[in-house]
Amino acid sequence: MCYAAPARRIRIPVAATFARFGLAQRRTCLVLSLLGLGAVLCLRYPELLTVPEARNLYNVGLVRLALHLGLITAFVLGIASIVLRDQKALGFTALAIVLVATVLGGSRAQIE
Numbered sequence: 001m002c003y004a005a006p007a008r009r010i011r012i013p014v015a016a017t018f019a020r021f022g023l024a025q026r027r028t029c030l031v032l033s034l035l036g037l038g039a040v041l042c043l044r045y046p047e048l049l050t051v052p053e054a055r056n057l058y059n060v061g062l063v064r065l066a067l068h069l070g071l072i073t074a075f076v077l078g079i080a081s082i083v084l085r086d087q088k089a090l091g092f093t094a095l096a097i098v099l100v101a102t103v104l105g106g107s108r109a110q111i112e
Helices: 013-018 023-044 060-084 089-103
Strands: none
């Protein structure tokens, strides 16, 4: 009888680095998605969620750029969390929040 040797696992150094995708990064994607959703809501409903005196102090273009970059970062970190971790709840939650923020207008949200 001929027995086959057991399959050997190939170790890739890059995969080991990504396997350390820890709780801090997963929390970061969740926090960024929540901040993004809050910013989108502030852009859509400024009369309810912002102070009139403060609206003159910040540049809306820079706020929209920061919001766009934050939502992209949260999305990428959420995807990485889903792909690289066994516990996928934080990644899926962050992606759902980013999706809601994007559906509400994302960085192009118009004032209602």
